Amino acid sequence: MKRSFFSLSFLLFFLVFCSGVEAVTWDTGQFLFDYRSDVYYQDIFGNEERSFLKEGTHYLQELTGDLTQEIVSGKVNFNAYFNLRSSDDPQHQIDERDVMFVQGYVRLYDDAYELQGGDYAEDYTSYTLGASLLGVRAHLKPVDGVKVYALWGRNRDEELDRYVRNTFGGRVELSYRGLSLGATFVHNDVVRSSLKDDSPVGDEFNQVFGGDLRLSLFEDRFELQAEYARSIYNEDERDETIEDEYDDAYFVKVQMRPFKGLALGAEFERVEPLFNTVMGSASPDMQRVKGEVELTPWDFLNVTLLHEYSFDKLTDDSVADYRTHTHMTSAGLTLTPCYRREDYWNSLTLNLQGNFSDYYSSGNVDQEDLSISGTISQSFTHWNYSIGYAFSRNWNHLDRSSEYESHSPSVSLGINYQWLSLQWNWSFNFGYEHRKALLYDYTDRIYRADGALTLDYSETQSTLALSVGVEHCDNSPYLGTADNTRWSFALNFDQVIKRSDKFTATVTLS
Known part of the structure; x- marks a missing residue:
């Protein structure tokens, strides 16, 4: 016998919201002050035990300040920013804290340099660094075509993370016309004395050295990007049986626009099994090749084609038992047949998208996935519509029941x-x-x-x-x-x- 279940959750929410923005301006600077205060009541009915919300009267207060001051005309500018939050509602808290210092920093800057202390987000390259830290950083441009970066920082919240990780490094960029060369070094290690019994990491050590290149020719009709990185990694230096691991990562991307309406792209990436970047982003033990084509023969038609092939278990250092091969193919079409008209018909749009994936290995994977979707949409003066259809199919040659x-x-x-x-x-x-x-x-x-x-x-x-x-x-x-x-x-x-x-x-x- 079929059974039918009905569930209803109801939330009554009453809010009094006040905010104020104050700007104090003078000849060489300004101070922006923004204050927000919410007082509200939440009453939860139904599946109350499954709700992450907390019943009762709550408050949320946020205070931000942004000070800008010109110290030396045309040479030195000062900026300070802070964001404070106070709330007794878990959905607005960080680790159940009633008062939170969300973000804050001070900086000196001009066109040729920037010095910042406090909270900051830095992004060097994908293999070396892309993270938010608490510390100091510097961006310098001593002469045209030369940029120098340096930083020191740590994870912001030791109490929440249950450890302290120190990070320092730097980067140099040299550019001339359409050519840019970069070199990066990033070091980070966990402070052994900060580790607790429930720390999610050990006495971790990681260094990454990287070099990258960007080349643009023929008015950006040809673009080349390449990056190489080598890492040193130790999972826990407290354990003398664990040795340092050394490995490499490679990335090359080419984009060409031989003529109007045609764009070609190709990528190659190989990340060795023991390559590890704590502050960057990489998928170790993977090699992939991707090619893509974008064709716009007429203004009303756009076609995209993409194919990517990848596999893992590159060497015997891989933790995988079997090598898995993955093929992904994608095709898309966008058609606006009446784009030249000056009435509501010019918004008529047809979108078609197809994706096919094939996974197989000598172990226990052998399946394909196919998905095809299409939509027709149009907008009028007072209304719009969209009609869509999607089809998907899965083949599993080792387990047909799925x-x-x-x-x-x-x-x-x-x-x-x-x-x-x-x-x-x-x-x-x-x-x-x-x-x-x-x-x-x-x-x-x-x-x-x-x-x-x-x-x-x-x-x-x-x-x-x-x-x-x-x-x-x-x-x-x-x-x-x-x-x-x-x-x-x-x-x-x-x-x-x-x-x-x-x-x-x-x-x-x-």
Whole structure:
């Protein structure tokens, strides 16, 4: 017997919102002061134990300040920024803290240099460094064509991370016309004395040396990017049986635009199994080759083609037992047949997308995935629509019980209308998915629908938003999963009590 379950979660949310923006300006600088205060009540009904929200009255306060001062005209500028937050609501807290220093820094800068202390995000190259740190950094441009970077920093929150990691490094860039050469060094290690019993890392040590090249010729019709990096890594220096690991990573990318309407691209990447970059980003034990073509023969037609082949287990150092080969092919088409017209027909757009993936290994993987989707969309003066269809198919040559086929049509409609000072906006979405297990001829069906209405009355600065959604899953009785229906409702009302350049007060009921 089929069973049907109905679940409803309701949240009553009342908010008093006040914010103020104060700007103090003088001849050589300014100070921007922004304060926000929210007081609200949350009442949760239904599956209260599953909600991450906390019932009751809560507050949220945020304070930001941004000071800019010219110290020496044309040579030295000063900037200081801070962001403070206070809240008793877990959804706005960091590690359940009521008061949080979210971000802060000071810096001296000009066109030729930048010196910064505090919180910062730095990005050298993909293999060497791309991270947010707490510390100091410097960007220098001593002469045209030369850039020098240096930094020292650590992870910001020792209490949350359960360890301290120090990072320092630098980078030099030399550029001349369309050629740019770069060299990077990054060192980081965990402070042994900071480790706790529950620390997620050991006494980790990592160094990465990298070199990169960028070349642009023929007015950017030919572009070449290349990067090489070598890493030294030790998982835990407390263990004398663990030796340092050395390995390499390579990346080459070429883009060509031989003539208008045609773009060609190719990539090669190889990351050896023992290459490790703690502060960068890389997928070790992987080699891939990618080629792509973008063709725009006419203004109303765009075609993209892409194929990528990759595999792992490059050497005996790999932790994988078997080598897995992956082929991914993608094709896309965008057609705007009436783009020259000056009426609503010029927005008529057809999008087609197809993707095929093939995974196989000498171990236990041999499957393919195919997906094809298409949409037709058009916008009019007061309404718009979109009609879509998606098909997907899976083949598993080692376990046919997981093979499936699915069909998913969808329709969307949007309506907007201005009547006097009242703006009306409706949106409706309908979808259906038919998923069939091919071996056993089992079928699951999912029906989805949602609608929303937003009313904005400019005379009183009031906004009312309503939405409702439903999803019904009609599952096959042979799979042991019961049918279920899920409803969702939302209501939100905003009323601006006072608004000016320096102060805003709003009442929200949701």
